Amino acid sequence: MLNHWFDLDMNMNFEERLMRALEEADISQSELGRRIDVNSQTVSHWCNAGSFPRKEKLALLPEALGKPLYWFFMTDEEEEHLNSVTASKTILNPKQAALLDIFDQLPESEQDRFVSLAKTRLEELDAFMAEFLRKRRIDPQS
Numbered sequence: 001m002l003n004h005w006f007d008l009d010m011n012m013n014f015e016e017r018l019m020r021a022l023e024e025a026d027i028s029q030s031e032l033g034r035r036i037d038v039n040s041q042t043v044s045h046w047c048n049a050g051s052f053p054r055k056e057k058l059a060l061l062p063e064a065l066g067k068p069l070y071w072f073f074m075t076d077e078e079e080e081h082l083n084s085v086t087a088s089k090t091i092l093n094p095k096q097a098a099l100l101d102i103f104d105q106l107p108e109s110e111q112d113r114f115v116s117l118a119k120t121r122l123e124e125l126d127a128f129m130a131e132f133l134r135k136r137r138i139d140p141q142s
Helices: 002-023 031-034 039-050 061-065 069-073 078-087 094-105 109-136
Strands: none
Touching: 002 039, 002 061, 002 069, 031 039, 031 061, 061 069
């Protein structure tokens, strides 16, 4: 019985998400049908009658609607959580991670000094490049 309710909830969520994707993409059910080679009545059944697309048609939805396949089966709460988690993550390359690791080991006063030294070094490099370009008669704006 629980399995039946799970499938029903998943299916209802799929219907809602499919309708939302159509609205956000600003396309009709007929247009979606054309994009994935089914008739509009089939798409209507997916949206309103509780039926699922076949596997090969389901695989075409992401390209047709600009949403990843998992999106069609998420709840709004899951989507919000995923967005909040991924939006706050910055992926560091190995050099950035090493620099941050070293920086985090410094006392706060040394962290401030480190930032100040880095800013000063960037200013020195900017001045060097400006002088280099001036002597080479290269316009730095081009």
